[in-house]
Amino acid sequence: GNSVTQMEGPVTLSEEAFLTINCTYTATGYPSLFWYVQYPGEGLQLLLKATKADDKGSNKGFEATYRKETTSFHLEKGSVQVSDSAVYFCALSGAGSYQLTFGKGTKLSVIP
């Protein structure tokens, strides 16, 4: 079956530091890949997505590239802000399915 593995953290960074959260996946066929973010007390919000190999998703300074050869979708941001503190989830959906398979989540704390 499908699975997603991501670094679990927690990750603590100073403001303006560089962020990388690693995500690798196992899936048959050609899944779509997503990063979702969850702020305290909230549901999940889509941060970015990529639907085919070599696609780069980007939003709010965050980026991730769909790498089929390494089955990876690492999340990066060049300069984090305190407001980026949240839990980040890597996820995939298999071809033709609405079902999302999530990683365990990575809690990010950014300190001033």
Added chain:
Amino acid sequence: KAGVTQTPRYLIKTRGQQVTLSCSPISGHRSVSWYQQTPGQGLQFLFEYFSETQRNKGNFPGRFSGRQFSNSRSEMNVSTLELGDSALYLCASSGKDWNTEAFFGQGTRLTVV
């Protein structure tokens, strides 16, 4: 447009009772999925409905059930509650394309005592 609405937001139930959670998707969305979120297991898929039909079901016991109505609203039911059912239950709705964004509600926090 209005987002995904889940009711109630918080619920406290006693072991052995049953509970029904409700989800109203974004207008026009026909797919509704349910997830259980716990600190230990993370986000786990419960079931997915599309146009009133259950298309996928996760690895949960038969105590967990759901349905979807003709207006796309969905309910999930948990019978004979156990302490381990305490979790945040999240509902997500999606538009017509499977690889588009899933919009999540704020969830129902269920506590079983």
